[in-house]
Amino acid sequence: MNDIRIYNTLTRRKEDLIPRDRGKVGIYVCGPTVYGYVHVGNARPYVFFAVFTRYLRYLGYEVKLVENLTDVDDKIIDRANKEGVSSEEIARTYSEAYIEDTGRLGLGRPDIEPRATEHIDEIINLCRELVESGYAYETGGSVYYRVREFSGYGKLSGQKTDQMQHCELAREGEAKESPLDFAIWKAAKPCEPSWESPWGRGRPGWHIECTAMSLQYLGEKFDIHGGGRDLVFPHHENEIAQAEAVTGTTFARYWMHNGMITRKEEKMSKSVGNIFLLREFLGKYDPRVLILFFLSSHYRSPLEFSGANLEEAASMLERFRNCFWKLEGVLESARTGPANGHGDGAAASTAVTAAAPAIADSSESRPLREALERSEEQFHDEMRDDVNTAGALAALFGLVRSINEYAEESSARGADVDLLSEARDKLAELLGILGVDISREEYSGAGLDDELLDLVEQRERARKEKDYAAADEARDRLAAAGYEVRDTPQGPKLVRKT
RNA sequence: GGCGACGUGGCCGAGUGGUUAGGCAGAGGUCUGCAAAACCUCGUACAGCGGUUCGAUUCCGCUCGUCGCCUCCA
CATH class of the missing domain: 1.20.1270 (Substrate Binding Domain Of Dnak; Chain:A; Domain 2)
Known part of the structure; x- marks a missing residue:
């Protein structure tokens, strides 16, 4: 059939894509944590997986694309506290902004865009199963994943647990058995969003929501899990640990990671402080410029965001x-x-x-x-x-x-x-x-108002009379209105400038 | 310190054991009142040093350099 090869981070090789279910491909992509406007770097996985999905569909696959929004998280809470509003409000504001900004790229929406806060039951169930099977433990109202219990830990990122730097960095105030362990459920603190659970009120840890939602919508051994390279460790590693401990079988079978967008050779990220917001970009450029910018290099390569x-x-x-x-x-x-x-x-x-x-x-x-x-x-x-x-x-x-x-x-x-x-x-x-829609490009007089057509007329008349000063003036006025005149064998045409 | 990726002509950026990437910018030309667009012609690049080979930018080793991850991060 229409075989396609993709690079699998897990095996570090290009492999033929063989879907779990013939003719169907399930993809889960890690979307943003909604604590601010998304920047151009965040848009890369969104664009890439949208294009990839289009292509798979073109080849005849039935694709289910799931792209989550993480709407409960430390950073959201921090921001809410800083601004004196509720974290729900922060999450809502920036979720909407994300949908709006990415929507302007004209690539459609993923099939499902699940929110963490709408899957608390599934998350709690996962945590409970992990505790029951000994892969996690409760302490002080929080639940931690027991990393050493999972033998496959590190297989995605190539990290060995005994060589991890943060082994030596014991964090204060944590009652973990091992510094490697990570929270899957966090005990509630005052003024934080929280839900009832077997361990008292609390909220999900970071990685657990993606495990819960991907398993819910795509099932065990689903096809492709994607996201930015920077998520390989610890986020995706932890997702694997959680999922495979619970299901006893392979989590995602192919892992695809996009390279980072850089500025001055340095990764674009909020913590570095060199971000360029997507909405800022869209105020200055045609959305298709961003798509072509991304697509002009391979998705796994880093890409320099420069003028x-x-x-x-x-x-x-x-x-x-x-x-x-x-x-x-x-x-x-x-x-x-x-x-x-x-x-x-x-x-x-x-x-x-x-x-x-x-x-x-x-x-x-x-x-x-x-x-x-x-x-x-x-x-x-x-x-x-x-x-x-x-x-x-x-x-x-x-x-x-x-x-x-x-x-x-x-x-x-x-x-x-x-x-x-x-x-x-x-x-x-x-x-x-590729997501570059050009067929509906306006051509000739369609949709132009009379004033502009009048200017074209004027210019033509002036040209015939060899009054080129007047002709050029008409052209300048058209240019000022955002149109470029081109003399073609079919007569003068207006091209809208992007 | 550990893991991983990468270093291609002025710039961006694919790719390959021996025959053209492509785009942008630049030079000259054709067309045009001018312009824009378009077309034609022009640059023999693959970090450095070794090795394998009839032959390496492409495989192997080393060196140098850059980047990412190991902490929140798309």
Whole structure:
């Protein structure tokens, strides 16, 4: 079938993806802890797994994508205390902001976006089972996971428990049997959100909610667990320990981790203080620029967030958009008649229609036809090989060049309309898989108000009279309104600037 | 100190035991009133040192450098 290989952090190899249930793929991705606005780094796993999911669906898999929000946590409580509001309010505010910000990327939503606070019962059950089986113990109203009890501990991160640095860093005020042990349930303190439990009032520890929710929605031995590289240890390691202790079997079978977004070569994170908020980004750039920025490098590589790199991503978007413009122009002229700059197309359109078959049969269309096949094949080869989006983009740029070459020549002679339509649809389709929606790009006069069209008119009149000062002034005014004028064989066109 | 990743032409960034990545920027040209877009031409890069090989950027070792994790973190 449509086999795909992915790099598995657990085995440190690329492996064929073999779903637990034939034709179905279950994915759990660690979403944000909602104690502030998400930054660009947080958006990378969101974007990557959205694109990955799109591709799997394109291949014909039935995908269930689960992406959680951790809405009860120390950091949320800290922030609430600092601002003098309830932690519920902090969680609600930033959950909503997260949904809103990521929603603007136009990639849709995961199938399920579960919240920790809506799964307290499941979490308590997990804790109880861990205590009953001896993998956890209660002390002072808190419950801790007994790390040494789990023989597989460290298998994901390659850490050995006896060499962990924090072995030596005993924390004050903790009644743990071993410094390695971690809290799965925390006894309530005053002014903190808490729930009734067999150990008194309390709240979940960090890692337990993901174990509970992934098992609930995807079951044992589910396919793929993902998130940022920085979650490998301890978060994902601990999830494995909890889940496998309880179920006695494999937790997730494939682990996929995205590399970090950096600034000045240093990881973007709240603690470093070098974050760039997603909503701030979206105020300045087209969302597709972020998607292309991410996709221009491999998801496992670190990626430098810099003005130059973003400009480059913006240029990529422009190149794709321009190709569409060119295609639409040629297709339009084929529909309405040959371009002669005077718009009397009806009589001439027959000529083009008549000419087209001759061109279509000629050797001129062969390079594009071949490029179409080659690009698509290359695109899929790259995507199937551990989701190599940079390579996939290269394939699409190859197609863009072929289209431009063909359009360049054909505009003068008439074009194979079917072939060009096919090329346009294919490019739109493949870019669409990557989450870059370009097919609905506005073209020509659609949606423009009369004032702008009037300026275009004025400029044309001035150009005919060779009053170039006036023509350029009209162009400047259009530019000020956010549009760029391009003189094409089909006449002047407006392109909205991104 | 432990674990892991990486070092590709001006920049970003794929990839491979021997045949073109791609994008951006730059130079020249075509087209254009100008511009924009597009097309054509131009740069023979793979950290350093050894080794394996007929041949290594691609495999192995060492050195140097960078980054991530070992504490909250996407």
